[in-house]
Amino acid sequence: MILSTNVSPFEPRLCCFENIFGLQEIQIVVYSALPMNQCTLEIKMTKIAAFLLCVILGLSQRLEALNNADPHPQYHSQALQDQFVHMMLYGLLGKQDQGYYLEIGAGEPICINNSYFFEKNLGWKGVSVDISEGLSQRWYAARNNLLLTEDALLSDYRTMLQSFPTVIDYLSLDIDAQYVDLLKKIPFDRYIFKVITIEHDFYRYGDIYREGEREILRSLGYHLLFSDVSFSGSSFEDWWIHPSFFPPSLFEILISLDLKGKDYQEGIRLLQDVMVSQ
Numbered sequence: 001m002i003l004s005t006n007v008s009p010f011e012p013r014l015c016c017f018e019n020i021f022g023l024q025e026i027q028i029v030v031y032s033a034l035p036m037n038q039c040t041l042e043i044k045m046t047k048i049a050a051f052l053l054c055v056i057l058g059l060s061q062r063l064e065a066l067n068n069a070d071p072h073p074q075y076h077s078q079a080l081q082d083q084f085v086h087m088m089l090y091g092l093l094g095k096q097d098q099g100y101y102l103e104i105g106a107g108e109p110i111c112i113n114n115s116y117f118f119e120k121n122l123g124w125k126g127v128s129v130d131i132s133e134g135l136s137q138r139w140y141a142a143r144n145n146l147l148l149t150e151d152a153l154l155s156d157y158r159t160m161l162q163s164f165p166t167v168i169d170y171l172s173l174d175i176d177a178q179y180v181d182l183l184k185k186i187p188f189d190r191y192i193f194k195v196i197t198i199e200h201d202f203y204r205y206g207d208i209y210r211e212g213e214r215e216i217l218r219s220l221g222y223h224l225l226f227s228d229v230s231f232s233g234s235s236f237e238d239w240w241i242h243p244s245f246f247p248p249s250l251f252e253i254l255i256s257l258d259l260k261g262k263d264y265q266e267g268i269r270l271l272q273d274v275m276v277s278q
Contacts, residue, residue, distance in 0.1 A: 078112040079231045079264040081197045084239055085170050088195050091275040100164055101126035104152045105174035109142040114172040119145050129155055158187050166191055173198040180212035188220050196240040203234035226259040226267050
């Protein structure tokens, strides 16, 4: 940590505390009678010492507020699916490299889209599928990654994914019905996904799709981390992870969470607590 000032004597000094708990910079005004040529101080401290210093300076509340703030506020998904994926991969698994996604049922290119954050902010590569005619012009006005305007149930996913690595970071499925038929089309024998978000729209269809989805994904080794994600009181989606990518100790913590049926915002908060503790 660097504490530095550089102003004339007997005047307020602007001190910059860098890299405290991951914060870029916190600026503090202090007073000092040191001559200007003695005003540059370099202090190496542990995080505990840095925190205690901030308490002494009366900044503990400010630190807490900033530290709890979302460092990536521009998520775009309807129910923070993109934040969930981002937390799992970057917050908990420490992902550093470029990612890949398959998005089936893309909708609009930005608004309530599950992949836009990753393409725009993290440079991910991916392909999106949507049946909506007339979407392409709006899509390519905002996006570079491929959009296929076609019926997802007729898509050739083996050909579509042939340039992808066999480990794909994120699978998003949102086609408003026939989810089980869609899952059977995806070549899970060749590709494995670290995180999956999939609609079942229980509030509309009951168990017509939900149990079939779960049977397939469980048989493939996926773990249902957040079941029956709720939006405005309606259970509409499941969020899955593949245990093989999570250290056993972390996986045990995750599966101990009581997320079933919770509102998506509450679920995100509980997962954020886990992320902070790691």
